[in-house]
Amino acid sequence: MNAPVRLRPEIAALPAYRQGEQAAPDAFKLSSNENPFEPLPAVVDALRDAVAVNRYPDATAAGLRAALADKFGVTTDEVHVGAGSVSLLQQLVLAAAAPGDEVVYAWRSFEAYPGLVTVSGATSVQVPLREDGSHDLAAMAAAVGERTRLVIVCSPNNPTGTVVTTTEFEQFMSAVPDDLLVVLDEAYAEFVTDEHAVDGPSLTERHPNLVVLRTFSKAHGLAALRVGYAIGASSVLDAARSTAIPLAVTAQGQAAALASLAHEEELLARVDRIAVLRDQVWRALVDQGWEPPLAQGNFVWLPTGEHTAHAAEVFETHGLVVRAFAPEGLRVTIGEPESVERVLRAAQEVLGNTSV
Numbered sequence: 148m149n150a151p152v153r154l155r156p157e158i159a160a161l162p163a164y165r166q167g168e169q170a171a172p173d174a175f176k177l178s179s180n181e182n183p184f185e186p187l188p189a190v191v192d193a194l195r196d197a198v199a200v201n202r203y204p205d206a207t208a209a210g211l212r213a214a215l216a217d218k219f220g221v222t223t224d225e226v227h228v229g230a231g232s233v234s235l236l237q238q239l240v241l242a243a244a245a246p247g248d249e250v251v252y253a254w255r256s257f258e259a260y261p262g263l264v265t266v267s268g269a270t271s272v273q274v275p276l277r278e279d280g281s282h283d284l285a286a287m288a289a290a291v292g293e294r295t296r297l298v299i300v301c302s303p304n305n306p307t308g309t310v311v312t313t314t315e316f317e318q319f320m321s322a323v324p325d326d327l328l329v330v331l332d333e334a335y336a337e338f339v340t341d342e343h344a345v346d347g348p349s350l351t352e353r354h355p356n357l358v359v360l361r362t363f364s365k366a367h368g369l370a371a372l373r374v375g376y377a378i379g380a381s382s383v384l385d386a387a388r389s390t391a392i393p394l395a396v397t398a399q400g401q402a403a404a405l406a407s408l409a410h411e412e413e414l415l416a417r418v419d420r421i422a423v424l425r426d427q428v429w430r431a432l433v434d435q436g437w438e439p440p441l442a443q444g445n446f447v448w449l450p451t452g453e454h455t456a457h458a459a460e461v462f463e464t465h466g467l468v469v470r471a472f473a474p475e476g477l478r479v480t481i482g483e484p485e486s487v488e489r490v491l492r493a494a495q496e497v498l499g500n501t502s503v
């Protein structure tokens with residue numbers, strides 16, 4: 148039904164958020180970069196014990212912030228927790244950018260970026276990825292102007308899986324003004340095995356204009372509980388907090404995240420298994436004749452170009468729900484180990500049918 152109410156035209160024109168499609172019972176859902184593992188037993192226990200649903204949660208997430216501060220060697224003021232890292236990004240965009248301002252980010256990157264910028268009233272400046280799917284940081288630095296209030300760097304980049312190296316990132320940080328907020332979105336950091344990849348938390352002390360975003364949704368497998376965190380200067384995080392909806396991080400989410408952190412070794416063993424599987428899939432795709440970018444998240448990118456819609460259909464006939472970004476490519480999550488054989492069969496079939 149269409150209601151005749153007056154809305155902000157730029158908001159009304161935004162495409163509605165499209166979640167990775169639900170899979171049929173016998174299909175694998177590889178469209179949202181989720182973790183295939185059930186929660187750790189300690190997380191299930193923590194969730195069961197966090198039963199006081201009649202009480203509001205701790206608005207400051209003090210326990211979780213203290214644990215994160217300890218892990219990263221920063222103060223609790225330099226950690227901010229939100230209902231998913233995407234909500235923290237929204238807070239930072241709102242804190243830094245207003246109508247007339249610009250936000251620079253690579254494209255194609257995480258689908259949420261354009262919408263968040265539009266909601267703030269600012270303007271997106273999208274800098275094309277390089278041929279190999281990686282960020283063109285020199286071009287991004289060159290795109291920074293008088294009106295730029297925020298730059299978002301995504302490493303590993305969703306959906307191409309490429310990382311920004313420490314050297315590239317340091318060059319970028321010295322090329323942009325010290326008073327420009329740079330957000331490094333590291334939602335997939337735990338899956339990274341490339342030793343040259345940037346590691347945000349180790350750089351925030353040297354660069355007070357840098358805020359790093361991480362999440363419990365991916366490696367920790369707590370996507371439904373919505374917990375993400377930011378590390379950066381307390382003054383910037385305070386500004387982000389001022390834009391936040393209070394009490395958005397549930398007690399259950401905080402308890403589960405704390406338990407997951409306390410059992411990180413067990414968790415990282417699972418992450419390792421996914422990374423090993425990812426490398427095997429990537430190698431098998433290369434052997435088939437694909438030229439996928441180096442994958443460092445929990446997903447691979449198939450550059451299917453103009454054949455993307457057809458390729459997604461082929462994957463569907465193999466019982467695989469993947470994310471199609473026509474006319475660029477397909478993003479395929481590394482999910483259940485049993486899905487891998489199907490992924491490779493579908494990829495082979497796409498190659499056989501088309502000239503990608």
Ligand SMILES: Cc1ncc(COP(=O)(O)O)c(C=O)c1O
Nearest residue numbers: 231232233257305334362364375
């Ligand atoms: C690059 C990137 N950043 C942030 C997020 C959002 O994660 P969260 O569940 O913490 O909001 C995602 C989720 O897909 C992502 O791919």
